[in-house]
Amino acid sequence: MKKPDARGYFGEFGGRFVPEVLVGALDELERAIESAFADPAYWDEYHAVLRDFVGRPSPIYRCERYVADVSAVPLLMKREDTNHTGAHKINNTVGQALLARRMGKRRLLAETGAGQHGVATATVGAKFGLPVDVYMGARDVERQALNVHVMRLLGASVHSVTSGTQTLKDATNEAFRVWAERVEDTFYVIGSVVGAHPYPYLVRELQKIVGVEARRQVLDRYRRLPSDVVACVGGGSNAIGIFAGFADDPQVKLWGVEAGGEGGKSAASLGAGTIGVLHGSRSYLLQSADGQVLPTHSIGAGLDYPGVGPEHAFLKESGRAAYVSVTDAQALEAFGAFARSEGIVPALESAHAIAFARKLAAERRAGDLILVNLSGRGDKDLAR
Amino acid sequence: MIGRLAAAFERAKREARVAFVPYVMAGDPDLSTTQALLAELSATGADLIELGVPYSDPLADGPTIASAGARALANGTRLTDVLALVRECSAFCAPLLLFTYFNPVYQFGLERFAREAAGAGAAGAIVPDCALEESPALREALRERELEMPLLVAPSTTRERAARIAAAATGFVYVVSRLGVTGAGQRPDLAPLRAQLVMLRELTDKPLAVGFGLSRAAEIGEIAPLCDGVVVGSALIDAYGDSGGAQAARRVTEFVTPLIAAGRRDSAGRQAN
Numbered sequence: 008m009k010k011p012d013a014r015g016y017f018g019e020f021g022g023r024f025v026p027e028v029l030v031g032a033l034d035e036l037e038r039a040i041e042s043a044f045a046d047p048a049y050w051d052e053y054h055a056v057l058r059d060f061v062g063r064p065s066p067i068y069r070c071e072r073y074v075a076d077v078s079a080v081p082l083l084m085k086r087e088d089t090n091h092t093g094a095h096k097i098n099n100t101v102g103q104a105l106l107a108r109r110m111g112k113r114r115l116l117a118e119t120g121a122g123q124h125g126v127a128t129a130t131v132g133a134k135f136g137l138p139v140d141v142y143m144g145a146r147d148v149e150r151q152a153l154n155v156h157v158m159r160l161l162g163a164s165v166h167s168v169t170s171g172t173q174t175l176k177d178a179t180n181e182a183f184r185v186w187a188e189r190v191e192d193t194f195y196v197i198g199s200v201v202g203a204h205p206y207p208y209l210v211r212e213l214q215k216i217v218g219v220e221a222r223r224q225v226l227d228r229y230r231r232l233p234s235d236v237v238a239c240v241g242g243g244s245n246a247i248g249i250f251a252g253f254a255d256d257p258q259v260k261l262w263g264v265e266a267g268g269e270g271g272k273s274a275a276s277l278g279a280g281t282i283g284v285l286h287g288s289r290s291y292l293l294q295s296a297d298g299q300v301l302p303t304h305s306i307g308a309g310l311d312y313p314g315v316g317p318e319h320a321f322l323k324e325s326g327r328a329a330y331v332s333v334t335d336a337q338a339l340e341a342f343g344a345f346a347r348s349e350g351i352v353p354a355l356e357s358a359h360a361i362a363f364a365r366k367l368a369a370e371r372r373a374g375d376l377i378l379v380n381l382s383g384r385g386d387k388d389l390a391r
Numbered sequence: 392m393i394g395r396l397a398a399a400f401e402r403a404k405r406e407a408r409v410a411f412v413p414y415v416m417a418g419d420p421d422l423s424t425t426q427a428l429l430a431e432l433s434a435t436g437a438d439l440i441e442l443g444v445p446y447s448d449p450l451a452d453g454p455t456i457a458s459a460g461a462r463a464l465a466n467g468t469r470l471t472d473v474l475a476l477v478r479e480c481s482a483f484c485a486p487l488l489l490f491t492y493f494n495p496v497y498q499f500g501l502e503r504f505a506r507e508a509a510g511a512g513a514a515g516a517i518v519p520d521c522a523l524e525e526s527p528a529l530r531e532a533l534r535e536r537e538l539e540m541p542l543l544v545a546p547s548t549t550r551e552r553a554a555r556i557a558a559a560a561t562g563f564v565y566v567v568s569r570l571g572v573t574g575a576g577q578r579p580d581l582a583p584l585r586a587q588l589v590m591l592r593e594l595t596d597k598p599l600a601v602g603f604g605l606s607r608a609a610e611i612g613e614i615a616p617l618c619d620g621v622v623v624g625s626a627l628i629d630a631y632g633d634s635g636g637a638q639a640a641r642r643v644t645e646f647v648t649p650l651i652a653a654g655r656r657d658s659a660g661r662q663a664n
Contacts, residue, residue, distance in 0.1 A: 014524055022524075022525055023522060023524060023525065024493055024520045024521060024522070024525055025450070025520055025522060026450060026451040026519050026520055026522070026543070026545070026572075027519075027522050027523075027542075027543040027544060027545045027547075027548060027556070027567065028451075028545035028546070028547055028567060028570055028571070029547075030522050030523075030545075030547075030548070030552070031545070031547035031548060031549065031552075032547065170454070170457060170458075170461070171447065171448070171461070176448065177448075180448050180449075180450055183450050184450065184453070184571070184572045187451075187570060187571050187572055188570050188571035188572070188577075189570075190547060190570055191547075191570070281498075283494050283497060283498060284493050284494045284497055284520075285448065285494065286448075286450075287520075292494075294494070294498070296498065297469050297470060297495060297498060297499075298446075298470075298494040298495035298496075298497060298498030298499070299446065299447040299464065299495070300447045300448050300494075
């Protein structure tokens with residue numbers, strides 16, 4: 008995958024639509040990324056923390072029974088659910104916290120939807136001794152109470168956001184506003200491949216390890232590349248992470264699975280949205296004809312977001328990746344079926360990818376091989 | 392040719408005062424109240440008026456303006472309604488400057504927005520999330536219709552960048568008084584603001600209007616010698632609160648009268664401080 012252009016665009020998507028007060032901080036971040044990424048010491052520390060603290064590399068696991076009734080094609084799971092804090096999110100927060108420390112920033116700021124990114128940020132904040140403020144929609148504070156407790160236990164301050172739809176979109180607005188005030192000493196840890204340039208590029212580079220590891224593991228074990236790689240897409244960081252390992256292998260089909268929701272309300276920005284600007288970049292967006300951002304719905308709180316990373320918009324337009332959607336009911340069914348047949352409780356977000364993979368497996372032939380990013384574990388979803 | 396915004400600053404300067412630029416949110420609490428406020432503010436001495444276009448995700452705005460926008464959206468106010476309001480009011484009002492986020496303009500179409508805003512009699516537009524690098528297409532569309540587009544300079548903007556922003560801005564340069572978003576709660580930090588204004592004065596001859604967090608006559612009196620205009624938004628919305636119609640207009644007049652006086656450079660103005 009290429010770097011975005013000098014103005015932060017992947018094709019016609021991306022850019023930097025932010026208030027002037029943030030431009031200096033984004034320029035500073037861009038310079039810091041360039042310097043850190045060119046410094047082997049930065050990557051050495053990143054990989055050491057991922058090995059000793061996060062537990063990487065995460066394994067790949069071949070499913071025993073989930074699709075055995077419909078297909079003989081091997082179905083592999085990249086086990087991001089086995090990471091410390093239970094999801095891929097920590098890969099990104101480790102890298103951003105190391106960057107923050109390098110830049111001399113004294114505090115971390117994060118938005119969170121389901122709370123997974125908030126927990127991952129609170130975790131690295133505790134580890135590196137940086138105070139953390141997490142902004143979370145009031146509705147999410149209520150429906151993800153367990154993660155709120157965990158963040159507080161880790162020493163983070165969790166701020167409930169009561170404006171707008173009181174979910175991830177509004178938490179992100181508030182995080183941007185707070186960052187504008189504290190821009191001099193605070194590092195904003197964005198949780199997905201969204202936001203203004205250079206964030207979509209930064210988060211991709213920090214999640215790329217998922218795809219790089221998975222490609223090596225699949226080749227080692229099966230002596231061939233997967234035919235298909237499948238990941239769920241909200242903002243799109245776990246998908247970009249695993250796609251990045253296979254983007255230069257044109258024979259590998261990339262599938263992004265969006266939240267189809269229920270009853271006409273979804274979070275499928277690429278499937279049901281139009282091109283617009285939200286949170287600093289041009290991408291696909293669920294919006295009214297007037298350009299007002301619409302409320303979304305998904306049973307997977309981490310997918311419940313009206314926008315999507317600009318690089319996904321680019322992959323869709325270029326045809327390199329295909330995007331499909333899975334409804335709440337289908338995801339719930341896969342959640343239970345996968346738990347019973349494999350002994351793994353997936354996150355409801357990941358269950359969207361798992362549901363689609365079963366459909367795909369039924370269509371695939373001998374010799375094919377399907378790889379799914381099992382992006383997180385489902386303990387957080389059991390209370391509901 | 393001098394644009395209407397620049398002309399308004401010229402006039403204020405000739406009259407030995409800083410231009411007074413109030414902000415009102417279109418459709419909060421309803422469009423007829425907004426119309427009454429525009430008339431009242433024009434009569435009271437506004438040199439130009441920023442007219443907010445409501446948006447669902449106003450990143451640069453604090454709770455006061457964000458809530459005003461949410462109320463306006465809840466009662467169905469659309470960009471087409473705001474343009475219709477401009478059409479009705481522009482003949483008898485101070486020049487109207489649309490304050491809108493980028494996405495509603497982008498969906499409307501940049502050229503269509505410029506054409507219809509010009510046709511309605513607007514003087515220009517401010518788009519706070521359209522920073523310099525993203526602004527060329529919109530600036531060009533507005534310029535073709537002889538509309539002006541002031542750009543913002545923040546405390547975090549470097550001198551080199553400020554020079555480029557000032558060169559690209561039309562009408563005036565909007566000087567953000569402090570880090571953060573709009574809102575009357577947090578006071579501007581006057582010492583760095585003074586230094587910023589002195590620097591900008593060296594960089595450009597264009598008018599400098601200061602906004603974000605201004606709500607008191609004393610502050611306006613202090614910065615008046617260093618700038619050409621002051622923008623007051625959140626505090627004005629707080630002043631009319633939940634009142635509507637004529638009552639809102641009366642409250643706004645009471646609120647802005649001392650602020651306008653504070654911007655006068657003659658002895659009467661100084662005494663009013």
